[in-house]
Amino acid sequence: MISRTRHQLEFIGELVSLTFQTLKASLSRPFYWLRLLEQIVELGQRSLSITIVIGFIMGLVMTLQFGYGLAKFGGTLYVPAIVSLSLIREMAPIFTSLLVAGRIGSGIAAEIGAMNVTQQIDAIRALGTSPVRVLVVPRMVAAMLTLPLLGILATFVGIIGGAIIARSEFDIAYGFYVNKVLATIQLHDVFSCYIKCMFFAFIITLFACWRGFNTKEGTRGVGEAATWVVVRSSIVILISDFFLSKALILLFD
């Protein structure tokens, strides 16, 4: 029990230390612009289509559920507002981030883990360069820049999906739908989505990089690292979402 607590504390200590190293490295030269660009492209390529699909389906399903649910109370007209608000505040940031945790987080952990067991991380150091600067900074910055945009995109596509279902199932005209959405969503909702996605991107890449650097010998270790990241970062995303939501509501509502 005591040793487990100690392990947990050490783990948190190492995450904090990695965060500081990353911060320090991202604010000083050399900054690897090309590597950052590569990472953004890679992240975008790997998650763009799936984000669109997920966003669209979320819009469809939520509109369907809220539509029939609210119809019982004659509240169908509130569907655009409720759907768009839940999308931008919760569903889009959470689902996009969980998705990215699965695809990008596990990928980073496996990639860095494989580099670690084949001594490529040591080689980066032995050649007089910093693994944090070369590997962590571009991945973390890329994710923190890209994930919020993906979150917004998912919301946007979700709203389109919602409009289609609202029209076909509940006879809500597109014009009315769009007007309602525009009247509901405030700038701070966009901001809230942005902040959440950025924070989740930070968590995913931090966990993934840490786990990669701590991968033990063998290819089995690499697979385990990938799974570990998905599970751990998903839990942390879900828990921290509650507190972030609370904080953002206190701040704006």
Add this chain to the structure above:
Amino acid sequence: MEEILRVKNLKKTFGEKTIHHAINFTLHKSETIGLLGNSGTGKSVLLRCLIGLETMDDGEVWLGKERIDLLKEEAMFKIRTRISYAFQSGALFDSLNVYENIAYPLREHLKLTHKEEEARVSEMLKLVRIGESGELFPSDLSGGMQKRAGLARAMVLYPEIILYDEPTAGLDPVNVENVLEIMRAFKAKGTAGIFVTHDIIAAKKVCDRLLIVDSGRIVFEGTVKQFEESTNDIVKNFQSTH
């Protein structure tokens, strides 16, 4: 002869296990010393300690007049351009092709023009005899070629000292000769080297002095001639088993 590296009482433990008790030796300019020892005696660990990839528990490492074992990681970056480490496995970056692997330290540490960079990389490629393979990725190379590409990357900054971690292990005789030839070429430029190996025959061909590590200490140190004529039990035992 000018002394460029001195190791004093280096101690290294992993948890309860002491790998090195007290390692002492010196390395001179343009000298190659052979570091012999059985598998698992901590030869790789010793090399890693020298360039700070591994922290040591006690002792000192001096590069010329500068003590380097207490330096912070960031300060070691500069030192590692002067002492380079050729990994046992090559440790090439598999996301980069051979050319980019060799150019990596150049791009990080020197401001060369595109032309200069190309000239330096192709010089190295030619030296390690993989002149035509610059475009290939590490996964497309044979083990021997990977090792030589790793050597080229470790040498491209013209370091003062090169730490060779079993550069000939697992190679066929022709490749072994190639690697020894590369080591001689750098020695001729005035580069010092520490050659970690099990291969006594190869070590005798390029080393000025031989050291044997056993149980965390240097148990023999002498010229190749002294090694051959030694009556020391450990040396004799080592000669007969390798």
